Amino acid sequence: LGEFGLIKRIRSRSLMRHARVLLGIGDDAAVLRPSSHHTLLTTDLLIESVHFDFSLSSPRQIGAKAVLVNASDIAAMGGTPQTVLVSLAVPGPTPVKQVDKLYTGIIEACHEVGADLVGGDTAASPGPTFINVTMTGVVPSGCEIRRSGGNPGDLLYVTGTLGDSRAGLSILQSARKGRHRSFEQYLIRRHLRPIPRIAEGAILAKTRSASAMIDLSDGLSSDVIHLCEESDTGVRIDISRIPVSEQFSAWCRRTRRKPGSEAIRGGEDYELLFSVRPRHEAKIEKWIRTGGLSATRIGFLTGRKSGFKILDERGRLLPLREEGFSHF
């Protein structure tokens, strides 16, 4: 097939859905029409045996995840995904079929988040498989939600449930024989297939309801500190309020883990953590009650000097430690 054959093949499968995309794969650069919105740019690098493992997930799942984690970054600004560029390096002897499946996952995930695959690069790798995805998105001008906008006294919310992905990874790594139980299957799927919170991020941006926002990739305990450092605030998180799924609770019972401390460490949750000024509290709580927003209040921002604190299950106020995983 070769490099150019592969490019032709990918090109024929990547349809342009956005009117903004004037030119996609096949030239020196993709071309986008002007937009009155702000443009967002983000990039994420996934490396075999560091970020993924072909023995734990299929090429299609890996390709999809590479796109979805970028969409989560766009969502964390309150934006909507628009275009994707993929750089892929695979070891020389990789069968074309496997590369093709990676792109199947990439293209499916692009469609899922409403983005067009508009460019990329391919190469042979003398080492592991390497996937870099760059995503562009749009957000109404001036509505983007930064990490730095939080203030002492703002309420802190998180979407969905935490800890599922980390539990799913543990289950995959334990390599137990036999079929997985249904709660295990759920957790594995949460690990393999993150759901970027695009709708949640977009509604918060359009209504200017969040003062600061970040997506949880390293884990709540680690990422909340990034938000606080950018906002120059402290934080207090009530561990008993951290939302967890029934499936995660079942797994914690079986494996004798503490759900709270497990969920706060997390990792690859790809949920949104956001702060809300008190004047928007009633609106947010109403959205949550009426099902318009799946989010839970887990604490509040404090002055910088108050530090990063956690209220544990026994009512003790403890220092929050950055226990999320660092890739470097």
Add this chain to the structure above:
Amino acid sequence: LGEFGLIKRIRSRSLMRHARVLLGIGDDAAVLRPSSHHTLLTTDLLIESVHFDFSLSSPRQIGAKAVLVNASDIAAMGGTPQTVLVSLAVPGPTPVKQVDKLYTGIIEACHEVGADLVGGDTAASPGPTFINVTMTGVVPSGCEIRRSGGNPGDLLYVTGTLGDSRAGLSILQSARKGRHRSFEQYLIRRHLRPIPRIAEGAILAKTRSASAMIDLSDGLSSDVIHLCEESDTGVRIDISRIPVSEQFSAWCRRTRRKPGSEAIRGGEDYELLFSVRPRHEAKIEKWIRTGGLSATRIGFLTGRKSGFKILDERGRLLPLREEGFSHF
């Protein structure tokens, strides 16, 4: 230093120069203001021991080149670079000093081409060093020059001189002891430090003088076929017209190579190849004569059925073979 320490360090060194960049490194995504121009997107992946070698070039040179080759893609659309995102994976034991030098090269090259470093990702690599650069650019709306716009009868031009980079690589690889001669130093520099033809591309775009354009990364013999395939044309190149430098001629004499067939194969020239409709010929030739454009006419496009042809030094019309190097 760690991942976050490194990010802070890079952030402090990357200044925002473009008013369009509202937010750079340090959030979930960079934010760009709206522009009335078209936006260009391109990405290029460089892998240690495939695309570069730490024994042949310094980290600073490699970092710079990773940016410059992307700028060449933007130039090939007639665009001007604007922002850069860099994903870097280095082997675990890499000294921070070396990573820092890579970023020094990256940031210097960004300044050279007028782009802002606005984001990226870093990771430890269990294999070789990977550098992926994504670049955005702008081009006046509707002025971008595609590969597909060529027509039979259009004249074919190339900027600068060809073959220098390939010769420079040969000299580096030959690992001869002792100091390089001055012509060798020139050729090595042409290999290590491509000069993206941004001004040339931009003037051709603004004046709508070129019907099709591509940058020469794989080599003329290979890239001209890509342009022709997209334009659905054939081509006839006069080998005696291919522009070469004095330094390249000196090297060919010393190593007993044929300059024409060496230059046409080329590779990593990062010059622009463009086609011009006959009605613009006089204008282009005047620019060339008056020094406004460094370019040379090397042939013309033909009907598809005439195929890809080369007129050799002895006046024979031979089939052009795709002898540029393929990365896959």
